[in-house]
Amino acid sequence: MSRVVIVSNRLPVTVERVEDGVRVVPSVGGLATGLRRPHEQGGGPWVGWPGDLGGLEPEQVARVEARLSDLRLVPVHLTQEEVQRYYQDYSNGLLWPVFHSFLGEVPLEMGGAAEYERVNARFADAVAATARPGDVIWIHDYQLLRLPALLRERLPDARIGFFLHIPFPSSDVFRVLPNREALLEGMLGADLIGFHTASYMRHFSSSVLRVLGAWTDVDRIRWRGREVRIGVFPMGVDAADFAGTAHTAEVEEEFRGLRQDGTHLLVGIDRLDYTKGIPRRLLAYERLLREHPELRGKVRLVQVAVPSRTEVGAYQQFREQVDGLVGRIHGAFATPTWSPIHYLSRGLSRPQVVALYRAADVMLVTPIRDGMNLVAKEFVAVRGDGDGVLVLSEFTGAAAELAEAVQVNPYDAEGTAAAILRALEMPEDERRTRMAGLRRRVTRYDVHWWARTFLDRLRAPAAATPPHGLEVSARPAVEGARARLRAAPHATLLLDYDGTLVPFAPTPELARPDRELRDLLRELARHPGYSVHLVTGRQRDTVDRWFGDLGIGLHAEHGYWSKLPGTAWQLAASVSTAWREPARAILEEFAARTPGSLVEEKSAGFAWHYRTADPDFGAAQAHDLMLHLSTVLSNAPVEILPGALVVEVRPQGVDKGKVVARAAAASPEGSLLAAFGDDRTDEDMFAALPPGAISIHVGPAPSRATLRLAGVPESRAFLRGLL
Incomplete structure (x- = not known):
């Protein structure tokens, strides 16, 4: 099988200074974890920035380089100016707010585009130098939007995939970027472009149509004589690993400490980022305590806010806003024997995080914009007890899949407060029904499924392009x-x-x-x-x-x-059942690649529901599903029927x-x-x-x-x- 070459802004390791020199340790995080197995099994290198090595002695740098080589990691070293201009100013200062549709955070001076292009070219040179004929190259995220096209210039026949881990904005928002054409052309250098949700994919397709005037279809784009496939691949978590961690001795010790006071526990775990909606969550919690005094002393919020990009002024102001709201809630409601909120402005160890997931009666995941949000899926993966309620923002990518969560509009403090109250008062049978549905999807469509599915689609040859009542009664x-x-x-x-x-x-x-x-x-x-x-x-x-x-x-x-x-x-x-297995396989395949859809198996037949899928994408997938089923089951005694956001397969008669x-x-x-x-x-x-x-x-x-x-x-x- 072909090697897999992975490319991301950061390598999946951290260089730490220790007493006897330096050491290279694995990083934690969704991307590093999700790509570890493809890197281990794919046999190819991983190309990325190793972090700032400027303070190391030459012999220490040599030791780091040797260790990276042993791990099949190829470093792209960046100067401090490049880190500032390419990473801080352009990627995080401009692309991040635009792609999350926060135009109010866009700087007055949109600098860093030249350095962004130059660093992407440096990455292209590094990949071209290490790639071999037949390799599959998988590029990740918004810091490297130009890389697919730059790499295509160097390796015209390479098979290149690109995955965007953050939202893609509507075309009206995307068009504020001065070099919007170059960014789209960069992405279109790939053979396959993946997104977390159908909404992001649709926005990208619309931007390509409106900005570049390229021909677009539901799942493909024609650009400069090539056909670029686009697809939906919702990223998961390592559910089995989280489940296995949930009952370790370290987690048990942390868990016992969390459940000592007998109060209902609300938990929020976020990076300290303006996209995560922490202030609005705090306002909703404040409203809940004000309007329902009977909850005071009976409920407690643990809010973890991991510092992020502290060198950026906007983040410093954001932290001050959060600190002020926490203080206001304490001042209004705290008593000598009860604190309404336990606020931690630091990172936690994995056992501490998992213990919080286990202890939470209600998990609050309420960003005002988020590409996927793996915290929601981690919480579900840990809850092997089948209990707990997930309150989830409808503006996360995860909302397209996790239909059984209590979904909220995080801009609506009153509605969010009502949702939290509903979660606290929810009957046990409903809690367990919802959690069972969440766990089925999170455990089945985990991070390994995500990586495997994307790479399988990237390796596969492109499919042939298909050819082009009654009123309410009085x-x-x-x-x-x-x-x-x-x-x-x-x-x-x-x-x-x-x-x-x-x-x-x-x-x-x-x-x-x-x-x-x-x-x-x-x-x-x-x-x-x-x-x-x-x-x-x-x-x-x-x-x-x-x-x-x-x-x-x-x-x-x-x-x-x-x-x-x-x-x-x-x-x-009495009907024949010989057709059931091929039908089941087709339906499961479509459920896997259509977030928000599911297969219902009955004794007579099957139903493929896409009620919680993206409407446009779900309808297109339903059309394709019916065509596929009709072809495969053409000689079987079955009927294939469209319904209200469902496709049914049932025996004839x-x-x-x-x-x-x-x-x-x-x-x-x-x-x-x-x-x-x-x-x-x-x-x-x-x-x-x-x-x-x-x-x-x-x-x-x-x-x-x-x-x-x-x-x-x-x-x-x-x-x-x-x-």
Whole structure:
């Protein structure tokens, strides 16, 4: 296999001065950890800056160089002026705030562009000198945006990948950069460009279109005779390593100390950076204590703020702001026996961090902008106990994946305070349901999956480029339908669930029936004039658990299973299962490369949900998924159906239309049938209704139904009006 050459601004080591000289030790952090295995297994060098060696004696520098060589690390030495201009002024002073959409932090004088170009060229020379034919070169992050194109000039046939670890801003924001064309052209020197989220990828594509006028598609860009692939690769954490650390002796000792006072523990761990939202988090906490005095003495916030870029004036001012807010909260609420906040302005050891993750009742990850935020995933990885609540900013890249978190707008202090209160009062079963969903994704799509997936895509040859109703019913019509049902000697109600009786939730397990709905269905079932049948794509066990005690007919997985009141579940049809494994493999592949999507496996078939995926990217992936499934399963006895942000694969002959006849047969002769639904699968039910029946579509999608209601509240109101 080809070697992997990794390139980043910093090498994954730190040079430390000790009594007997110097030593080279591994660095900690997401990038260093995430790329350690590809470096170890890939066999190639890692190129980067080793840090400032200016204060070392010549023989110490030689020892460092020898150690770096042993570790297959290739240093690019920078002068103090280059560090200041390329790294501090341009990369951190200009690119960082622009890419995070903080235009108020952009300096009046945008200097350092020449040094940025020069240092990127130095990196290109270093990589070209060490690379071999057939190597795969993987470049990382915003400090090296120009490097792919500069390297392409030196190595025209090289396979080059680039990954951006921070957000890519909207095209309107990106265009404030004076050398915007050069930065985009630099990135387009790569064969594959990766982003954490579909939103960042879409912003990049839009900027390329608007700034360079290049042809763009969902996942590729044509530029100067080349096709550059772009993709979404959400970075994970080493979940197994964090889980293994969680119960070491060091962590246990720290953990016991944290849980001694019996208060509910809120935890925030951040770099001291204006993107992390610490002041707004503190304002939300202050509001919580002010509006809910019953929490005083019962809750405590541990806020860790690791100093960062202390030499930059803006960061010094930011620290003063945070210090002032911490003091204000202490002054307003502290008592001789209780401190509302424990503020640490320093780094912690890994055991201390992991102990905080374990001890936290609520983890607060509320940046106002963040490319991914691995702290959220580290917290989830540590929580093998299945408990704890993650409060997560919707402006993090992680929010695209971690749908079960309590997501907040960090600019809304009132809303954030309410979310913290909700997290503190959340029932245990909901906490565990949410954490189980979070852990499934974090443990499966870890940092090793991220690196492996990107490199596999980079090594793979580029795929061939593909070739290029009814309005809401007026009130009289609705009232007329309801009057017909009430006047009929008997009526049979066929009710879809998701999108018809309950609103959609980020993940299927969160769309549980509330007490109001259960009471409504129970009352309808007890009414002598109605028979009620729930017709849903949900799994049999879920349907039985939620509705089995209501005395209604249950039809799960689009009618594959049916159960009339007082009877056992009956299998509607015997179907072939030979197609399931290839279908599962395809669906899992699409779930892996579409953040926010998931595969639901049923006894009859599968559902690929993309409700929490980026809307545009999810829709494009759904289209591609259906084409792929149609090709692979062309000879299989299955149907592939689009739904409301879902693609379903089910056996032929299994559909909701078959339920109509079963429900009618179980009802008194001449019963008036009425069907309610919201998506494509319900159209089978509408089509199977006899003449004179009532069909009601809920929501805006096209439908053959004769009536349309605006949404779930209107659907429930209609049913309530039948009583």
